[in-house]
Amino acid sequence: MTHGAGGPMDTRPVVRRGVPEGSEARVAALYWEAFGRKLGAALNPPDKARAFLAAHLHLDRGVTALVDGEVAGVAGYRLDGRGLTGGGAADVLEAYGVLRGLPRLALLVLFERRPADRELVMDGIAVAPGHRGTGIGGLLLREIAAVAAEAGCRRIRLDVIDVNPRARALYERHGFVAVHTEKTPYLRGLMGFGAATTMHRPVTAADFPHNQEAR
Structure with a gap:
């Protein structure tokens, strides 16, 4: 939004x-x-990976922060069997071929997280480098909590890897508590991390939008 012709841009996230x-x-x-x-x-190489992700997004399973109309941050979630990042086995094999696709499928299975009953699983959060430290991450997490509340979920679950302490600190500031850490030293050389921590956050009445009563 602009403040008059040639005026300063409103950079507040929406x-x-x-x-x-x-x-x-x-x-x-x-x-x-x-x-x-x-x-x-x-999913490498990077160009192919980005194209694959873009082609298989479930647009209704994300929350976005827009600055001047451009996506500055996004948080995905998995609910009712669908997450923001999609693409099944057939899609992977079509994109990468059978010989190269099969081992990729075996790796992708490691990241599969199915929600428990009345649980929303976060499918990752990403903020553009130029907008980090501006509060967008917290805004996205609060909106995810509202989604979970409206869906009748009792808690939110996510996984954070050991090489991302900044993300873990953000989650802890917003009520997530570590409940389990799975050490995966065999993945450090291949994927760059050696442990993943599962965190939970309860959904409370405060998470409902102000104009809607808790169910």
């Missing part, structure tokens, strides 16, 4: 549900910048 159509490539690029180290062994 949080909205869903990924705007036409922003698929932007969101895929943000995801790859945030998680490329983790997903590289399964």
Whole structure:
């Protein structure tokens, strides 16, 4: 939004549900910048990986922060069997071929996280480098909590890897508590991390939008 012709731009983030159509490539690029180290062994080379992610997004399973109309941050979630990042086995084999696709599928299975009953699983959070430290991460997490509350979920679950302490600190500031750490030293050389911590956050009445009563 502008303040008159030639005036300064309003750079305050606007949080909205869903990924705007036409922003698929932007969101895929943000995801790859945030998680490329983790997903590289399964989806490299980078250009192909970004194209694959963009082609298989479920736009209704994301929350975005827009600055001047551009996606500056995105948080994905898995609910009712669908997450922001999609693409099944057939899609992987079509994109990479059978010989190269099969080992990639074996790696992608390691990242599969199925929600428990009345649980929302976060599918990653990514903020553009130029917008980090501006509070966008917290805004996205609060909107994810509202989504979970409206869906009747009792808790939110996510996994954070050991080489991302900044993300873990953000989650802890917003009520997430570590419940289990799985050490995966065999993945350090391949994917760049050696442990993943599962964190939970309960959904409370305060997470409902102000104009809606808790169910």
